[in-house]
Amino acid sequence: MELELRHLRTIRTIAEAGSLTRAATLLGLAQPALSAQLRRIERALGGALFERGRHGVRATALGELVLERARIVLPAVSGLQQEAARFARARREPERLRLGGTHGPLLGALVDRLAEAVPDATVTTRASWSERELAGLLAEGRLDFALAGTCGSAAPPDATQLVWREIAVDPVFVMLPAGHRLAAADEVGLAALAGEDWACVPGDGCFADCFTAACARTGFAPRRMYETDTASCVHLVQVGRAVGLCRATFPTTPGIATRPLAGTPLVWRHVLGWHPETQAPDTAATVLAEARSAHAGTAARSDSYAHWLAGNDRPPAP
Incomplete structure (x- = not known):
């Protein structure tokens, strides 16, 4: 499996929610489906991203590394999409x-x-x-x-x-x-x-x-x-x-x-x-x-x- 932007968003949501149950609700997924997706992401990245406990989940060292990169990549891609949309809209609309x-x-x-x-x-x-x-x-x-x-x-x-x-x-x-x-x-x-x-x-x-x-x-x-x-x-x-x-x-x-x-x-x-x-x-x-x-x-x-x-x-x- 190749890592995609949606996978980074999923990891970020789990970290911010602090538990798979709350993250599943925010993402509109059933918890078993989110757990299965997380396992596939972890296999693609080569290790566990979160430690699971009675009080929720906590990022591992690998998880912190991935989250650090995600905090850079996701806003940059979002900014690119917005800038491209503005440029395309300007090209389509009658010029003023x-x-x-x-x-x-x-x-x-x-x-x-x-x-x-x-x-x-x-x-x-x-x-x-x-x-x-x-x-x-x-x-x-x-x-x-x-x-x-x-x-x-x-x-x-x-x-x-x-x-x-x-x-x-x-x-x-x-x-x-x-x-x-x-x-x-x-x-x-x-x-x-x-x-x-x-x-x-x-x-x-x-x-x-x-x-x-x-x-x-x-x-x-x-x-x-x-x-x-x-x-x-x-x-x-x-x-x-x-x-x-x-x-x-x-x-x-x-x-x-x-x-x-x-x-x-x-x-x-x-x-x-x-x-x-x-x-x-x-x-x-x-x-x-x-x-x-x-x-x-x-x-x-x-x-x-x-x-x-x-x-x-x-x-x-x-």
Whole structure:
């Protein structure tokens, strides 16, 4: 007789019950049938597993060895069965992709790419300015994937629990009113903007500190920073209230010129995150590939970024 998982479960039940009578009741067997099964198991393993007495049964040394192994094997097999069932169920059910992202053209471009790559999937989105909030939603299982960003080489949030993969690294550009004195320049030095007010979208990373440090290196401190949504930033720049900071992929917008900052003092690293225990590797690979294609498309649609890329051998290092 070959040992099977059911035999290990029987041994475990006898040990936990403390008697063959109680174990037989728990297993739904007659006691003589359980005793006969135990004898067959003992013959297969080469010795007695339990000592029988007036007060029940007690594991022998061989029995303790088998029980120790059973305590490892049975939960492992149960976990495997549950994981396989979840995976199979996910493959059978219509796919659903819940995407999160900071506001920007990349999120919309990714949705467009996925509509073609996985046409049967239902795609929903949730936008947030907070990378930490997006990471929390991933960890809680309320999002499947999140598009986020970090300033330079800063680590994404919750990097020990989540998987983050780089999509691309962009220079940070400046948004100027179309009539600004520097709007026609090929690039703009930070020092030339020392007297300006600034506009930027909010966030909870280190970008604001990095910007302040970059200004300090050129000899000035920013006068005022408006942290507000993208539409408001655009309006403040269009009316000449401020100059804005934006990712190089910012789309061409009437009344605004986007220009690179001389020396690329600031860079933005786009990353895609997910929880490794909730996403199949092939799904994650598909979404990551489409995110990178979506970024390439948004970069190509930005005239100023395409011009910058043509004059630079490679994207900026984080």
